[in-house]
Amino acid sequence: MNMLADKVALVTGAGSGIGLAVALAYAKAGAKVIVSDINEQAGQEAVQQIRGAGGQADFFKADSSLASDNEALVQFAVDTFGKLDIACNNAGIGGEAALTGDYSLDGWKKVIDINFNGVFYGCKYQLEAMEKNGGGVIVNMASIHGAVAAPLSSAYTAAKHAVVGLTKNIGAEYGQKNIRCNAVGPGYIDTPLLAHLDEEHVQTLISKHPIGRLGKAEEVAELVLFLSSDKSSFMTGGYYLVDGGYTAV
Numbered sequence: 479m480n481m482l483a484d485k486v487a488l489v490t491g492a493g494s495g496i497g498l499a500v501a502l503a504y505a506k507a508g509a510k511v512i513v514s515d516i517n518e519q520a521g522q523e524a525v526q527q528i529r530g531a532g533g534q535a536d537f538f539k540a541d542s543s544l545a546s547d548n549e550a551l552v553q554f555a556v557d558t559f560g561k562l563d564i565a566c567n568n569a570g571i572g573g574e575a576a577l578t579g580d581y582s583l584d585g586w587k588k589v590i591d592i593n594f595n596g597v598f599y600g601c602k603y604q605l606e607a608m609e610k611n612g613g614g615v616i617v618n619m620a621s622i623h624g625a626v627a628a629p630l631s632s633a634y635t636a637a638k639h640a641v642v643g644l645t646k647n648i649g650a651e652y653g654q655k656n657i658r659c660n661a662v663g664p665g666y667i668d669t670p671l672l673a674h675l676d677e678e679h680v681q682t683l684i685s686k687h688p689i690g691r692l693g694k695a696e697e698v699a700e701l702v703l704f705l706s707s708d709k710s711s712f713m714t715g716g717y718y719l720v721d722g723g724y725t726a727v
């Protein structure tokens with residue numbers, strides 16, 4: 479099924495977890511994919527995986543928290559494959575765990591810089607390239623914590639709520655320019671982001687999902703793929719949960 483035939487897509491944080499699953503899904507759907515990550519080795523491995531499966535991909539090292547890296551990433555996509563049709567702004571971190579009053583200033587800044595400012599920087603340069611190309615699609619990776627609190631992670635909650643707000647604004651501003659922008663809100667997904675948690679913590683998280691397990695990166699990628707394709711042609715400015723029922727309770 480070539481849902482994304484002839485499309486050029488970029489994915490940030492594509493060396494691991496959800497971003498990797500999205501990059502693989504895009505490539506399988508026929509897109510040429512720019513894999514981007516701050517971790518060069520992981521990103522190169524993702525490219526090899528895509529090429530090994532017969533897909534087209536290239537790697538660009540970028541730190542999402544830097545505006546200049548986001549600008550260079552978009553330029554690389556255009557230079558490499560001629561245009562930019564699709565972008566998934568996925569790179570993110572969990573950040574420090576502390577009560578809001580105890581949250582360190584550096585810890586706060588780091589999470590906001592990567593999880594929120596990075597998404598804005600990405601969108602800013604992607605929108606420019608997409609306008610030149612006559613249209614495009616952006617999918618921003620939020621979280622259930624774009625809707626509900628993550629106790630002890632107020633920077634994460636604030637950043638993800640901000641991503642949802644930014645996404646709504648872009649949806650409102652760019653519909654007439656043939657650019658759609660949506661956000662995705664995964665529940666807890668079994669990726670290296672959760673690797674530091676002990677078994678008891680994981681069980682507590684599982685118990686908050688009515689489906690009774692953590693999600694899989696591929697289950698998030700399915701939604702991202704749908705939102706990136708023409709199958710979602712009347713959807714923009716939205717925020718879509720893929721959360722095993724977490725926010726229903």
Ligand SMILES: NC(=O)c1ccc[n+]([C@@H]2O[C@H](COP(=O)([O-])OP(=O)(O)OC[C@H]3O[C@@H](n4cnc5c(N)ncnc54)[C@H](O)[C@@H]3O)[C@@H](O)[C@H]2O)c1
Nearest residue numbers: 491493494495496516541542569570621664666667669671
């Ligand atoms: N895993 C979950 O439970 C979960 C739930 C909801 C939302 N999310 C969101 O999904 C996204 C991906 O998370 P994941 O679980 O796949 O994490 P992950 O740790 O498996 O992968 C994140 C990737 O982002 C890269 N990265 C980190 N900082 C970066 C930076 N400054 N610039 C560029 N790349 C950077 C890492 O190198 C890594 O390859 C994040 O935005 C996260 O907040 C995750």
